[in-house]
Amino acid sequence: MAVLVLAEHDLGTLSASTARIVAAAAELGAVDVLVAGEGVDQVTIAAAAIAGVAHVRVAQSAELNGLSAEALTPLLEHLAPDYTHVIAAAASVGRDVIPRLAAKLDLMPVTDVIAILGPNRFERPIYAGNAIETVTSNQPRHLLTIRASAFRPAAQGNAALIEPVDASGVVAVARFVAAHRTEGDLPDLSTAQIVVGGGVSLGSAEKFALVEQLAGKLGAAVGATRAAVDAGYAPNDWQVGQTGKIIAPDLYIAVGISGALQHLAGIQGAKKIIAINSDPEAPLVKLADYALVGDLFEIVPALIAELERLGVKR
Amino acid sequence: MKILVAVKRVVDHAVRVRVRPDRSGVETDNVRMSMNPFDKHAVEAAVALNEAGRADEIVIVSIGPKQANDVILTALAMGAHRGILIEAEGRLETLAVAKLLKAAADEERPDLVLLGKQAVDDDSNHVGQMLAGLLDWPQATFASGIKVVGNGLEVTREVEFGRTTIAIPLPAVVTADLRLNMPRNAGLPMVMRARQKPLTVRSIAEFGVDIAPRLEIERVSPPPEREGGRIVTGVSELAAAITAELSQLETL
Numbered sequence: 001m002a003v004l005v006l007a008e009h010d011l012g013t014l015s016a017s018t019a020r021i022v023a024a025a026a027e028l029g030a031v032d033v034l035v036a037g038e039g040v041d042q043v044t045i046a047a048a049a050i051a052g053v054a055h056v057r058v059a060q061s062a063e064l065n066g067l068s069a070e071a072l073t074p075l076l077e078h079l080a081p082d083y084t085h086v087i088a089a090a091a092s093v094g095r096d097v098i099p100r101l102a103a104k105l106d107l108m109p110v111t112d113v114i115a116i117l118g119p120n121r122f123e124r125p126i127y128a129g130n131a132i133e134t135v136t137s138n139q140p141r142h143l144l145t146i147r148a149s150a151f152r153p154a155a156q157g158n159a160a161l162i163e164p165v166d167a168s169g170v171v172a173v174a175r176f177v178a179a180h181r182t183e184g185d186l187p188d189l190s191t192a193q194i195v196v197g198g199g200v201s202l203g204s205a206e207k208f209a210l211v212e213q214l215a216g217k218l219g220a221a222v223g224a225t226r227a228a229v230d231a232g233y234a235p236n237d238w239q240v241g242q243t244g245k246i247i248a249p250d251l252y253i254a255v256g257i258s259g260a261l262q263h264l265a266g267i268q269g270a271k272k273i274i275a276i277n278s279d280p281e282a283p284l285v286k287l288a289d290y291a292l293v294g295d296l297f298e299i300v301p302a303l304i305a306e307l308e309r310l311g312v313k314r
Numbered sequence: 315m316k317i318l319v320a321v322k323r324v325v326d327h328a329v330r331v332r333v334r335p336d337r338s339g340v341e342t343d344n345v346r347m348s349m350n351p352f353d354k355h356a357v358e359a360a361v362a363l364n365e366a367g368r369a370d371e372i373v374i375v376s377i378g379p380k381q382a383n384d385v386i387l388t389a390l391a392m393g394a395h396r397g398i399l400i401e402a403e404g405r406l407e408t409l410a411v412a413k414l415l416k417a418a419a420d421e422e423r424p425d426l427v428l429l430g431k432q433a434v435d436d437d438s439n440h441v442g443q444m445l446a447g448l449l450d451w452p453q454a455t456f457a458s459g460i461k462v463v464g465n466g467l468e469v470t471r472e473v474e475f476g477r478t479t480i481a482i483p484l485p486a487v488v489t490a491d492l493r494l495n496m497p498r499n500a501g502l503p504m505v506m507r508a509r510q511k512p513l514t515v516r517s518i519a520e521f522g523v524d525i526a527p528r529l530e531i532e533r534v535s536p537p538p539e540r541e542g543g544r545i546v547t548g549v550s551e552l553a554a555a556i557t558a559e560l561s562q563l564e565t566l
């Protein structure tokens with residue numbers, strides 16, 4: 001049994017989730033990684049270094065830049081017969097391409113997998129994580145997206161074989177117009193060990209910086225509720241929840257967040273949760289491991305000062 | 315331009331569902347149902363294109379039980395012109411839904427199919443991409459902006475690193491994210507008028523599509539319960555709790 005993992009990458013950097021997807025895929029068979037795009041040498045090297053990867057297959061073509069579903073689908077259709085499983089992270093590229101590929105191959109995909117119980121048995125959440133489905137697929141081939149946060153990363157230090165794949169026939173239909181990237185050198189939200197999340201109660205983009213300061217102090221990634229993103233206080237790629245990113249940090253600090261079920265869907269995997277909220281009845285206060293009830297505008301600056309005093313540095 | 319919009323009737327997004335004691339699924343009896351939230355944004359986008367003179371006909375299609383009439387009526391009240399209900403009892407897999415929508419698209423020949431990015435019951439996020447694959451049309455998923463430019467669309471998509479804008483030719487499939495627009499609430503006169511609009515009921519059998527399930531759902535379980543914790547009394551206690559967690563991390 002061999003498994004193909006589609007690598008997600010941006011600006012010449014391999015996505016941090018790839019090592020986790022490889023670790024999950026290794027439960028299913030020998031793992032090959034597909035790297036698609038132009039100028040992907042660094043991405044290829046990074047993929048080859050992940051423990052458990054047998055081959056990195058490289059499809060070089062400008063038509064694959066942007067990793068559009070229209071360009072990737074025929075390429076994956078062509079490679080799929082060599083594999084029992086074709087897998088991508090449950091992130092924007094994988095979510096875009098795997099269902100399209102599935103329809104082309106007349107297969108039902110299993111997406112957002114959080115546990116692999118066997119070669120054809122998987123667990124996936126439904127209803128914003130309020131229920132977990134155990135699914136068996138008796139299809140000849142399995143197309144999966146996997147939640148990176150549900151798996152630990154594979155180790156580094158491998159040197160997998162690198163081999164080219166013919167991508168000469170690939171054509172992108174979509175034309176690139178513009179990209180808006182959130183600048184900054186914060187840790188990757190989906191895989192961060194610590195995340196500080198802020199809600200709409202921060203009140204403005206300027207005041208949302210308080211959340212970012214606390215995150216900076218802890219070397220944490222920054223998350224936000226949909227309400228905070230909709231209000232323009234935080235960029236969309238910080239949204240955590242059913243329709244944003246799913247995170248599973250060791251520590252999640254929720255600042256002024258009520259804990260709507262769509263938000264909780266994104267943090268179920270967090271090991272420890274701390275809530276700072278003025279409302280003792282807020283759902284997040286009730287389920288947090290530690291909660292401090294009070295005004296975040298007093299608590300957060302005092303907390304930063306206290307962490308400073310204790311010499312916390314990460 | 316003619317637009318087809320797919321809408322699904324789902325358990326209302328505000329309901330916290332419970333898993334049935336026999337683990338066969340979630341309890342949906344006597345639970346409030348409504349239009350999938352993402353699909354409202356898809357309908358709103360279509361109606362806005364109509365109002366801007368970019369689209370002349372909006373056809374709504376829903377696959378589900380008789381009661382799915384309600385969500386079609388909601389869409390008609392928002393400003394769509396006609397509805398099609400493909401009657402289906404019980405659960406359909408997303409691939410079957412996509413095949414039925416493909417059959418509907420073959421009949422209707424729209425220039426654009428709008429869908430929600432995901433249905434909040436199964437949380438699949440499949441159907442738009444599958445439909446685009448079956449039709450061999452370009453797709454723009456997770457849209458937070460749609461502009462008609464020349465003979466095609468410029469669509470802004472919400473992605474991992476932020477946002478990206480792409481240009482695609484028509485015909486195409488676009489799936490709506492929640493930041494695409496603000497869906498309107500139709501007033502009573504619009505709701506009354508919606509009842510006069512044409513609504514065709516079709517049976518699945520008419521389409522000759524293979525809807526046999528490919529996956530077996532062994533069971534549906536509740537998620538692990540979280541133990542509620544404790545209230546700390548002040549900032550220094552909170553800081554101590556955080557540093558204790560941090561030192562645990564360092565030893566990993």
Ligand SMILES: Cc1cc2nc3c(=O)[nH]c(=O)nc-3n(C[C@H](O)[C@H](O)[C@H](O)COP(=O)(O)OP(=O)(O)OC[C@H]3O[C@@H](n4cnc5c(N)ncnc54)[C@H](O)[C@@H]3O)c2cc1C
Nearest residue numbers: 199200201225226227241242243244256258263278279296
């Ligand atoms: C289909 C759908 C999908 C959704 N997807 C997501 C998603 O992915 N992610 C997501 O987050 N949401 C999502 N939502 C929205 C979700 O339902 C909630 O509306 C949102 O999470 C609420 O955000 P919030 O906690 O910032 O705001 P609120 O619910 O308004 O909570 C604000 C909290 O701040 C507290 N507060 C106010 N002032 C202070 C103060 N000075 N100090 C301390 N505490 C204070 C209040 O007590 C309250 O608990 C979705 C909704 C729908 C319908």
Ligand SMILES: Nc1ncnc2c1ncn2[C@@H]1O[C@H](COP(=O)(O)O)[C@@H](O)[C@H]1O
Nearest residue numbers: 320321377429430432433438439440441
């Ligand atoms: N039964 C259905 N009837 C009509 N449209 C549907 C149905 N199921 C899914 N859709 C559409 O496909 C989108 C994505 O659904 P899903 O892939 O199930 O998450 C939804 O937002 C709807 O627009």
